[in-house]
Amino acid sequence: MALRLEEYGDVLRIRMHSPGSRAVGLDVSAYLVRGVLVDTGFPHVRRALLAIVRELAVEGVAVTHWHEDHAGNVDALAALGLPVLLRADTEAMLRTRPSIALYRHVIWGRPRRLLSPIVSFGPERIRAIHTPGHSADHQVLWDETTGTLFSGDLWLGVRARAMHASEDPYAIVESLRGVRALEPSRMFDAHRGLVESPRQALDARIGWLSGTLAEIEERIAAGWSDREILRRVLGGEERSGILSAGDYARRNLVRAVRHRLAAAEA
Numbered sequence: 001m002a003l004r005l006e007e008y009g010d011v012l013r014i015r016m017h018s019p020g021s022r023a024v025g026l027d028v029s030a031y032l033v034r035g036v037l038v039d040t041g042f043p044h045v046r047r048a049l050l051a052i053v054r055e056l057a058v059e060g061v062a063v064t065h066w067h068e069d070h071a072g073n074v075d076a077l078a079a080l081g082l083p084v085l086l087r088a089d090t091e092a093m094l095r096t097r098p099s100i101a102l103y104r105h106v107i108w109g110r111p112r113r114l115l116s117p118i119v120s121f122g123p124e125r126i127r128a129i130h131t132p133g134h135s136a137d138h139q140v141l142w143d144e145t146t147g148t149l150f151s152g153d154l155w156l157g158v159r160a161r162a163m164h165a166s167e168d169p170y171a172i173v174e175s176l177r178g179v180r181a182l183e184p185s186r187m188f189d190a191h192r193g194l195v196e197s198p199r200q201a202l203d204a205r206i207g208w209l210s211g212t213l214a215e216i217e218e219r220i221a222a223g224w225s226d227r228e229i230l231r232r233v234l235g236g237e238e239r240s241g242i243l244s245a246g247d248y249a250r251r252n253l254v255r256a257v258r259h260r261l262a263a264a265e266a
Contacts, residue, residue: 018044020107035059042072043109060121064152065138066093083121089137133172147185216257
């Protein structure tokens with residue numbers, strides 16, 4: 001397991017990967033800003049993260065959502081007595097310890113059940129904003145003092161096409177529009193780090209995703225199969241879709257649109 005620290009002025013990026021994540025080209029980052037640790041990394045890096053937290057002046061923790069690569073060490077940090085900012089539905093998920101797919105066990109590890117009491121945390125000048133879509137409980141952290149957005153898994157890249165079967169791409173577009181209205185001057189993505197020109201990046205993501213959803217709707221109305229749409233609109237499946245047995249795949253974007261249209265007809 002490995003951690004790497006990268007400094008961006010007042011923000012410290014804690015970049016984490018495991019042998020499993022490295023094998024599939026993934027890593028995830030937590031961020032430290034004015035004593036606030038944004039996200040907690042995944043269970044496989046627990047010891048290394050705790051060592052870093054003990055060295056740094058961490059005053060509290062803010063969690064974007066319940067997924068194990070973001071909230072995987074909440075229980076360990078809460079057990080240290082650190083206050084934690086998280087949504088009630090995020091806490092509820094962590095206390096039930098939901099099952100996860102095997103590939104996620106390998107890459108990130110399954111978090112322990114949250115047993116420690118949560119001491120509430122309201123960091124000064126940092127605001128949590130609910131941004132559902134990637135997950136129902138997803139929130140971003142907005143540092144109004146510096147105009148910095150910690151976007152968690154909301155952005156993920158202009159043309160990011162793979163998604164979990166549980167994601168709602170229409171809600172993602174609306175959440176993206178909400179944070180774009182903040183006019184962020186900096187943005188830190190959980191997997192891509194510092195995003196250059198965040199306003200343009202958000203505009204590009206909104207434009208691409210909303211346009212792609214509209215195109216998929218048109219192809220469905222024209223009678224195209226999911227396989228045809230996947231190949232001709234989204235460029236075929238990517239490696240994550242194969243390795244995850246379809247749990248995190250481009251085909252889920254097509255299925256989400258089909259589900260939306262079927263629900264509208266009903």
